[in-house]
Amino acid sequence: MSTSRKLITLDEFTIQQTREFPKATGELSALLRDISLACKLINKQVNKAGLVDIIGKFGATNVQGEEQMKLDIYSDEMLINVLRNSNDCAGIASEENDDFIAFDDEYSINSKYVVLFDPLDGSSNIDVNASIGTIFSIYRRVSPLGAPCTKEDFLQPGNKLMAAGYVIYGSSTMLVYATRLGVNGFTLEPSIGEFCLSHPNMVCKESGNIYSINQGNSRHYDDGMVAYLDYCMEINKEEGRPYSHRYIGSMVADLHRNLIKGGIFIYPGDKKNPKGKLRLQYECNPFAFIIEAAGGMSTDGTVRTLDIQPVELHQRVPVYVGSKKMVEKAMEYVAKHQDVSAIS
Numbered sequence: 001m002s003t004s005r006k007l008i009t010l011d012e013f014t015i016q017q018t019r020e021f022p023k024a025t026g027e028l029s030a031l032l033r034d035i036s037l038a039c040k041l042i043n044k045q046v047n048k049a050g051l052v053d054i055i056g057k058f059g060a061t062n063v064q065g066e067e068q069m070k071l072d073i074y075s076d077e078m079l080i081n082v083l084r085n086s087n088d089c090a091g092i093a094s095e096e097n098d099d100f101i102a103f104d105d106e107y108s109i110n111s112k113y114v115v116l117f118d119p120l121d122g123s124s125n126i127d128v129n130a131s132i133g134t135i136f137s138i139y140r141r142v143s144p145l146g147a148p149c150t151k152e153d154f155l156q157p158g159n160k161l162m163a164a165g166y167v168i169y170g171s172s173t174m175l176v177y178a179t180r181l182g183v184n185g186f187t188l189e190p191s192i193g194e195f196c197l198s199h200p201n202m203v204c205k206e207s208g209n210i211y212s213i214n215q216g217n218s219r220h221y222d223d224g225m226v227a228y229l230d231y232c233m234e235i236n237k238e239e240g241r242p243y244s245h246r247y248i249g250s251m252v253a254d255l256h257r258n259l260i261k262g263g264i265f266i267y268p269g270d271k272k273n274p275k276g277k278l279r280l281q282y283e284c285n286p287f288a289f290i291i292e293a294a295g296g297m298s299t300d301g302t303v304r305t306l307d308i309q310p311v312e313l314h315q316r317v318p319v320y321v322g323s324k325k326m327v328e329k330a331m332e333y334v335a336k337h338q339d340v341s342a343i344s
């Protein structure tokens with residue numbers, strides 16, 4: 001049985017897409033190719049993490065007070081170096097850097113785009129060989145070309161995104177990215193070192209039977225969240241419940257599974273952390289953009305994630321993202337209990 005088929009590389013795919021848009025300059029596609037190069041360099045280290053000095057803590061904390069892992073720093077440096085030398089990017093913002101970085105060479109100041117990224121997502125899973133990832137999002141600048149980019153370029157709401165994506169370093173390495181044209185997945189073919197189209201036109205099912213949440217925090221949840229979890233665990237054969245609980249603890253891996261199988265991922269606000277844990281600009285917005293482009297939905301429990309106006313680079317927001325019907329149901333529970341608690 002021959003398993004080979006004509007491979008379409010990411011380069012070929014992005015060039016084909018550019019041809020469909022006469023006005024397209026190819027800069028966005030070039031930026032995607034730059035990001036894929038940086039992720040190939042990260043992938044090389046991830047694949048042999050136990051054998052090279054890339055496991056463990058770096059010995060510093062980031063602006064959010066989180067311990068940085070060596071692979072967080074390595075991945076951050078790879079992305080910054082590739083994007084700084086690419087002529088396609090005016091500047092970056094990253095989970096691992098306090099402030100944005102504007103590239104001030106003569107090419108970068110004339111680039112139309114800025115990139116935000118979570119260089120290594122799922123840091124708590126690095127040392128235990130569970131799937132981890134990189135998350136990125138691309139905005140067109142609002143600041144004038146010909147000068148370094150500014151903070152405003154990085155504090156745009158998600159509904160202004162041009163493209164967003166992630167790379168998952170798992171049993172295979174995949175790059176999935178979304179534009180307003182749709183969502184496509186590419187698998188790294190190690191023998192040619194190229195990402196090749198493997199999951200064209202990805203769609204997020206309207207409903208699924210997986211719920212993904214760190215239930216270890218449930219003692220801190222408000223009534224609405226507790227009631228929704230009861231709903232997920234309730235025995236109701238007609239409605240396909242109880243749902244299965246799946247939680248890898250890497251947002252990239254949990255969202256990738258739900259994108260393919262259907263499901264809901266929730267990192268709510270709670271009594272301990274009212275804003276939740278995940279960051280709006282380089283975790284929640286890119287996934288909201290990808291999942292919506294695939295037909296799903298994302299909110300902070302009340303508002304569409306993509307319509308939230310960012311005020312800080314590293315701000316956190318609650319997130320309910322995934323299959324449309326499941327997010328709507330979770331919103332019903334949250335709203336119902338918000339009304340009750342408002343009255344009482």
Ligand SMILES: O=P(O)(O)OC[C@H]1O[C@](O)(COP(=O)(O)O)[C@@H](O)[C@@H]1O
Pocket residue numbers: 095118120121122123124214249250251252277
């Ligand atoms: O351990 P918790 O509290 O469930 O948090 C897990 C979440 O934290 C994260 O690891 C945060 O991302 P980073 O690893 O990039 O800091 C997410 O990937 C994941 O969904």
Ligand SMILES: [Mg+2]
Pocket residue numbers: 118120121122251283
């Ligand atoms: Mg992360």
Ligand SMILES: [Mg+2]
Pocket residue numbers: 072095118119120121122123
């Ligand atoms: Mg991270």
